[in-house]
Amino acid sequence: MSIESTNPATGDVVDSFEETSDEERDDHLERATETFEEWSETPIETRQRLLARAADVLRESEDEYAELMTEEMGKPIGQAHAEVEKCAWVCDYYAETAAEHLQDEVVASDERARTVVAHQPIGPVLAIMPWNFPFWQVFRFAAPNLAAGNVGLLKHASNVPGCARAIEDVFERAGFPEGAFTSLLISSGEIDAVIEDDRVRAVTLTGSDGAGRAVAESAGSQLKKTVLELGGSDPFVVLEDAPMEETVETAVQARLINNGQSCIAAKRFIVVDDVYDEFVDRFVDEMDAQTVGDPMDDETDIGPQAREDLMADLHEQVEETIEQGGELELGGEPMDRDGAFYPPTVITDVPENAPADQEELFGPVATVFRVPDEDAAIEKANDTRFGLGASVWTEDLERGERVAREFESGLAFVNELVKSDPRLPFGGVKDSGYGRELSRQGIREFVNTKTIWVQRDAGDEPDMVE
Known part of the structure; x- marks a missing residue:
C-alpha cells in the first residue's frame, strides 16, 4: 500500500x-x-x-x-x-x-x-x-x-x-x-x-x-x-504599561508563526481594560496587513493550512464561537482560492465555554479578552485545561517575572514570544x-x-x- x-x-x-x-x-x-x-x-x-x-x-x-x-x-x-x-x-x-x-x-x-x-x-x-x-x-x-x-x-x-x-x-x-x-x-x-x-x-x-x-x-x-x-492554548497577557508597538508586532508573529499551527503559539490575548481598545485596533490592523499566498514565495507571511480537513475543523470552531456571541473583527471565512488557505482572523467578546474559549484553535485565529486588571489577567490566563506556554508584556521587568511565576505553565516568558531553545527544558503541565x-x-x-x-x-x- x-x-x-x-x-x-x-x-x-x-x-x-x-x-x-x-x-x-x-x-x-x-x-x-x-x-x-x-x-x-x-x-x-x-x-x-x-x-x-x-x-x-x-x-x-x-x-x-x-x-x-x-x-x-x-x-x-x-x-x-x-x-x-x-x-x-x-x-x-x-x-x-x-x-x-x-x-x-x-x-x-x-x-x-x-x-x-x-x-x-x-x-x-x-x-x-x-x-x-x-x-x-x-x-x-x-x-x-x-x-x-x-x-x-x-x-x-x-x-x-x-x-x-x-x-x-x-x-x-x-x-x-x-x-x-x-x-x-x-x-x-x-x-x-x-x-x-x-x-x-x-x-x-x-x-x-x-x-x-x-x-x-x-x-x-x-x-x-x-x-x-x-497541545496548548497559550495566553499572551498585555498589562497597562506594556510597550505597545513592540507588543503588537510580536503578538502578530506569536499568533501566525507556522501559519498559526504551533502548540506554543499565542492563542488567547488577555488585555487589561486601560489599553484594550488601543491594542485591539493596532492588532487587527497588523493582522490584516499580513500577506497570505504561495508559501514558496519569500514575501509570503502565511501559507495554507496543512490539510483541507484541518481547515474545516478550524472554521467550524470559529463559526460556533461567533454563533454563541463572539464578535468577528477580521477574517473568519476560508479564502476563495485553490488550496487550504485561511486568513488571519480576530475574535473579541468571546463567550465563556465557546470553542475559542475552551479549545485549542490550531490556525491563524486570535481571540482577545478584556480584563479589568493584573489579577484578573492571571486568573483568565490560568483558566484553561492546558499549561504549555505563556507570556506577559510590561515595562516593569520585576513585575513581569512575578506574573510569570503565577502562570500555570511549563514555559513563561516576559516581553518575548514563547519559543523552544536547546539549552532550556521544554514541556508543559496539566493537559x-x-x-x-x-x-x-x-x-x-x-x-x-x-x-x-x-x-x-x-x-x-x-x-x-x-
Missing part, C-alpha cells in the same frame, strides 16, 4: 511512498535492538562527533529540506529554512554538551562507600511525531537520545512521509550505523503493536491531548516510560503533557539513572578529597 503526500497550497501530489509492511516492521525492530547493543557501547565522543556531522549534512542540504517541508505541509519557505538551521543547532548543542550532561555524579553517602549515579541508555525509543514542525520535532527528540546511546524509531505524521525519509537519510549520510534511527511508514492503527513490542523500551509523543492519552494508556499497560508534549525535552533534563528522560554503591573493606581508608 502506498502513502501519498499532497501539497496543501495546490492539491498536487508531491510524492508517494510504500507503507512499511508487517514483516519489514519486525525486521526494523530487530535491527534496532541489535544496533542498540553496539551503539550503547560506542564511546560518547564518537556519538557526539556523528551528531556534529549530522548538523553539517543539514546545512549542506538546507534548500532541499526546506523546500520539502514547504511542499508537504505548507509552511512559508523562510520559516522552513529557519527550521533546518534550528535542527542543526540542536545537533551541535548535544555534540558539545552530551558528555557533560551524562557524566557520572559522585554523591557523598556512607563514609566507607563510594556512591555514584550513572546515566545509562535504555534501548529503542519510539517517537510519534506531528506534521507542523516536521524536522524540528523529530530532531529535538533524536539528537539527545542518540547522544545518550539510545536508538530511535520514528512514526511520523502521514502527510509528511517525505520528511520522515529525509530525516532517516540525514543520519545515514552522517555515518550513524544502520538501525540507529529508523522511520516506520505505518498507520496510526499499528502504533499499539509497536508500543507493546518487548523490544521497544519507551515512547515519546508530540501531538493532541487525545493522542497523548491513548499512547500513555498503551505504554502504561506495558510499564514503559512516556514523555508527552501535547499539555509531562516530561521535558531539550537541555540537561531532556537528555536524561530516557536513561536509567542508576545508583552504584561500592563498599570498601573495613580496614580501607576512605578517599581524602581536599
Whole structure:
C-alpha cells in the first residue's frame, strides 16, 4: 500500500511512498535492538562527533529540506529554512554538551562507600511525531537520545512521509550505523503493536491531548516510560504599561508563526481594560496587513493550512464561537482560492465555554479578552485545561517575572514570544503533557539513572578529597 503526500497550497501530489509492511516492521525492530547493543557501547565522543556531522549534512542540504517541508505541509519557505538551521543547532548543542550532561555524579553517602549515579541508555525509543514542525520535532527528540546511546524509531505524521525519509537519510549520510534511527511508514492503527513490542523500551509523543492519552494508556499497560508534549492554548497577557508597538508586532508573529499551527503559539490575548481598545485596533490592523499566498514565495507571511480537513475543523470552531456571541473583527471565512488557505482572523467578546474559549484553535485565529486588571489577567490566563506556554508584556521587568511565576505553565516568558531553545527544558503541565525535552533534563528522560554503591573493606581508608 502506498502513502501519498499532497501539497496543501495546490492539491498536487508531491510524492508517494510504500507503507512499511508487517514483516519489514519486525525486521526494523530487530535491527534496532541489535544496533542498540553496539551503539550503547560506542564511546560518547564518537556519538557526539556523528551528531556534529549530522548538523553539517543539514546545512549542506538546507534548500532541499526546506523546500520539502514547504511542499508537504505548507509552511512559508523562510520559516522552513529557519527550521533546518534550528535542527542543526540542536545537533551541535548535544555534540558539545552530551558528555557533560551524562557524566557520572559522585554523591557523598556512607563514609566507607563510594556512591555514584550513572546515566545509562535504555534501548529503542519510539517517537510519534506531528506534521507542523516536521524536522524540528523529530530532531529535538533524536539528537539527545542518540547522544545518550539510545536508538530511535520514528512514526511520523502521514502527510509528511517525505520528511520522515529525509530525516532517516540525514543520519545515514552522517555515518550513524544502520538501525540507529529508523522511520516506520505505518498507520496510526499499528502504533499499539509497536508500543507493546518487548523490544521497544519507551515512547515519546508530540501531538493532541487525545493522542497523548491513548499512547500513555498503551505504554502504561506495558510499564514503559512516556514523555508527552501535547497541545496548548497559550495566553499572551498585555498589562497597562506594556510597550505597545513592540507588543503588537510580536503578538502578530506569536499568533501566525507556522501559519498559526504551533502548540506554543499565542492563542488567547488577555488585555487589561486601560489599553484594550488601543491594542485591539493596532492588532487587527497588523493582522490584516499580513500577506497570505504561495508559501514558496519569500514575501509570503502565511501559507495554507496543512490539510483541507484541518481547515474545516478550524472554521467550524470559529463559526460556533461567533454563533454563541463572539464578535468577528477580521477574517473568519476560508479564502476563495485553490488550496487550504485561511486568513488571519480576530475574535473579541468571546463567550465563556465557546470553542475559542475552551479549545485549542490550531490556525491563524486570535481571540482577545478584556480584563479589568493584573489579577484578573492571571486568573483568565490560568483558566484553561492546558499549561504549555505563556507570556506577559510590561515595562516593569520585576513585575513581569512575578506574573510569570503565577502562570500555570511549563514555559513563561516576559516581553518575548514563547519559543523552544536547546539549552532550556521544554514541556508543559496539566493537559499539555509531562516530561521535558531539550537541555540537561531532556537528555536524561530516557536513561536509567542508576545508583552504584561500592563498599570498601573495613580496614580501607576512605578517599581524602581536599
